[in-house]
Amino acid sequence: MSILATHQVLDAGLADWRKLAQALHARFLTRDFATGLALVAAIGDLAEDTDHHPDLVLTYPHVDVKLLSHDAGGVTTRDVELARKISLLAAERGIGADPAAPTVVELAxxxxxxxxxxxxWAALLTGDAHAVDGDDVVDPTGRVPLLWFQHTDRHETPRQRFHLDVWVPHDVANARIDAAVAAGGRIVEDFEAPSFTVLADAEGNRACVCTILER
Known part of the structure; x- marks a missing residue:
């Protein structure tokens, strides 16, 4: 099964869902634990019926759902179809979604x-020195953010430079950037926007606000 292009995901009309980095994400506002637990159980039954299993995080006020076809390495029609069914389950229970809420942080x-x-870094972050996939340190249990290596020229003096990649829904990226600038930050580079915009705080520490657009 092939991975869907960005425009195919956007054209699918998944109002509750946003694609961040590699997966579809949604937050359903259950507002109490019992309602969230019932929604998780219903999603679990649906996942068993379709033989496709999302990642679920249950908290008191909401349920976060992540959909990804691991065998394909991205979002496929299987994920889109299951996303629609999960949204229908939530709607039938009067549970709304907050599509602006999902956020994914990666380390570079x-x-x-x-x-x-x-x-x-794999051993330090995950306890397994072999948890490296290409240029990524991946924790399959989801305990820590993905760490990826950005290739640079070799330097005579060793240096270390981390930055954060903050993935947000494409339709809230400008608001997030504006909020960071209003809070004392500045835009360093935006020539790759809306794919990513480089920001810095008052001391020059950098982060990228990333979306799926134009990738």
Whole structure:
């Protein structure tokens, strides 16, 4: 099954859902634990019926859902179809969604030799030095954010430069950027917007606000 292009995901009309990085995300506002637990149980039954299983996070006020076809490495029609069914389950129970809420944070580290430092960071973050997939340190249990290595030229003096990639829904990115600037930040680079915009705080620490658009 092939991965859907960005325009195909947007054209699917999933009002409750937003694609961030590799997966579809939704937050359903259950407002109490019992309602959330019942929704999770219903989604579980649906997942068993369709043999496609989302990641679920149940908290007192909401349920977060993540959909990804792991065998394809991205969002497929299988995810879109299940997303529609989950939204229908929620709507039947009078549960609304907050499509502006989903956020994914990734860590990026500049390096001239990802192969040599990858096992260290994998062991430190996940306890498994082999938890490296290409240029990514991946925690399959979801305990820590993904760490990816950004290739740079080798430097005589070792240096370390981290930055955060903050994935937000494409239709709230400008508001998030405006809020960060209003809070004392500045835009460093926006020539790749809306794909990503580089921001910095007052001390020069950087982060990228990322969306799925124009990728």
């Amino acid at each position: 580290l500049d390096t001239a030799d990802a192969a040599s430092i990858g096992p260290f």
